Amino acid sequence: MIRNLRAPLAVTAAVLALAACSSGGTTAGTVTSGSASAPQGDGTLTLGTVLPQTGSLAYLGPPMFGGVDLARKEINEAGGVLGKPVAKFDTDSGDTTTNIASQSVDKLLTQKVDAIVGAASSSVSESIIDKITRAKVVQFSPANTSDKFTTIKDDGLYFRTAPPDKLQGRVLGDLVVADGNDTIGILAMQDSYGSGLADQVTKTAEEGGGKVVERVDYDPKAADFSADVAKIKAANPKGIVLIGFEETSKVVQELVKQGLTSDRHKWYMVDGNMSNTNFVKAPKGTLDGVKGTLPGAEAPGAFQERLLQVNPEITEYTYAAESYDAVTLLALAAEAAKSDAGPAIAGKLVEVSKGGTKCTGFKECVDLVRAGTDIDYDGVSGPVDFNDVGDPSVATIGVYQYGANNKFNAAKAIEYRRGNIDG
Known part of the structure; x- marks a missing residue:
């Protein structure tokens, strides 16, 4: 039975700072520039996924892979990125009891990926982030919620569409x-x-x-x-x-x-x-x-229907929208940077997420980017609007309740926006 997930019935606004104060190092979203070793890209945006096919979060694999696949399908149908189809390699993240994620990253790096989508588990991402960012590759998680990532040292190459814990x-x-x-x-x-x-x-x-x-x-x-x-x-x-x-x-x-x-x-x-x-x-x-x-905003019925066209066996929708938005944002940032190199993409992710002309969907947004327009991508998971450390500065937390059938539906949603408290 397909659940009707994330359909908020009421919205309450609140103000909250999303960026924790930090000192020393380079934190998420702040890209180190001028590196002589920065990769130049090969003209093809190549993505890798490190998402759960096995392990304690394996049930989240289908919706997350589905979100990635749907975004890539729609991007390529719209002409791809930098005039070429987006390439993709899928791997398993496993969980913290295995070394699967590290092995997966090694494999993806040999395949010259420009960005890696994943992991789902915060602890798994912690175990692989150094390896990814040292390779000058973007790591973009649709599901990491640990507060540690707000201030983690990553050379500005780590982003997430899920809000902090x-x-x-x-x-x-x-x-x-x-x-x-x-x-x-x-x-x-x-x-x-x-x-x-x-x-x-x-x-x-x-x-x-x-x-x-x-x-x-x-x-x-x-x-x-x-x-x-x-x-x-x-x-x-x-x-x-x-x-x-x-x-x-x-x-x-x-x-x-x-x-x-x-x-x-x-x-x-x-x-x-x-x-x-x-x-x-x-x-x-x-x-x-x-x-x-x-965490996350509404996953509309129309989006769920599009996901089922990619994978008709999907029954969970958690983090599908966040995965879709991660891939779409990476593609738009590559277009804005006119480069598929990881640091170049990272340098444009904040820019394409906020402050410009609002747009939804890759086709609408990329047409504006190619016309020289500064855009503000509003995703399926919400407005996103990255702050300077790569966290979404607008976030929705849904409250849900189970019924007698041991299944749950939405009760309400609470939206947070970044305020003036940055300590």
């Missing part, structure tokens, strides 16, 4: 407290994604009057989660926040086994485990009333 963490923390949970338990996978998001949820919830009475950062590859859940049970919180990937289905089983069911304690999930496929084997009603958050 501090946004999702703030929305989720506010949601938990607003639902009347003055005591909160957190079960978070122990990595940069899980621990970072748990930190922000804790900060926001406690600023709002809640109290995190127990937090467990667990090994996602553990064979058994009974001891972790027992710690939460001993604290008896009203609300339980689950931050993880596909192993959450096992955590849910243990919660139910120990009597911490969603009708007795309010459960909350995040983008890493919000899925309509991971819980299909759970008894009906297991997730009834469970809420969660997903």
Whole structure:
């Protein structure tokens, strides 16, 4: 069954800074110029993907590959980039338990890619970013949300269409407290994604009057989660926040086994485990009333239909729009730079994302670029509008709720725009 994902019913505006203050090094979006070793490009925009075909986020692979493939198809149908079709090589990112991503990057670099789309996992991206940026190749993730990437040293070659975790963490923390949970338990996978998001949820919830009475950062590859859940049970919180990937289905089983069911304690999930496929084997009603958050804007029905023309077997749409926009922005930046070289593309990504004539879709936007017009690409995932460190400065966080069938639909969306607080 195809879910109707990301259809916000209400929008609340808020102001928030997306760029954390930093010192030293070169951070995302700030391109180092004048390098004698900077590649010149060969006239063909060649993309590589490092996206999950296996591992704990494999369920996100089809929508992300679908978004990439749809964008490339539409770009090439519009005449390609720099007069040539966009080339592409796909590889697997695996997860943090393997070395697959590093091997994939090695393969892509031998294939002379100009930009790499991926990874989905923040921890996986952390493990490969140095190798990619040292090669003067752009890394563009549709799904990395770790706050670390805002200030990571990358020679200005790292970008993302997904907003940082501090946004999702703030929305989720506010949601938990607003639902009347003055005591909160957190079960978070122990990595940069899980621990970072748990930190922000804790900060926001406690600023709002809640109290995190127990937090467990667990090994996602553990064979058994009974001891972790027992710690939460001993604290008896009203609300339980689950931050993880596909192993959450096992955590849910243990919660139910120990009597911490969603009708007795309010459960909350995040983008890493919000899925309509991971819980299909759970008894009906297991997730009834469970809420969660997903970064990103609406993925319209028309976009979903176009995706299904590329891959009719897609049933998940999470990060499909962000993947589509990543490829489209890379193509537009290459046109604006009149070069397929990684540093040249990176130097134009901020420019094509904001401040000029608004346009949507590659064909409309590239015609303006070729006419010498400064453009502002508005994507399927939202306005994007990169700030100086490669983060989207306009972001939407969707709030979703599961029904008795263990599937979820949108409840509302909360939009954030960069304000005057940059500390």
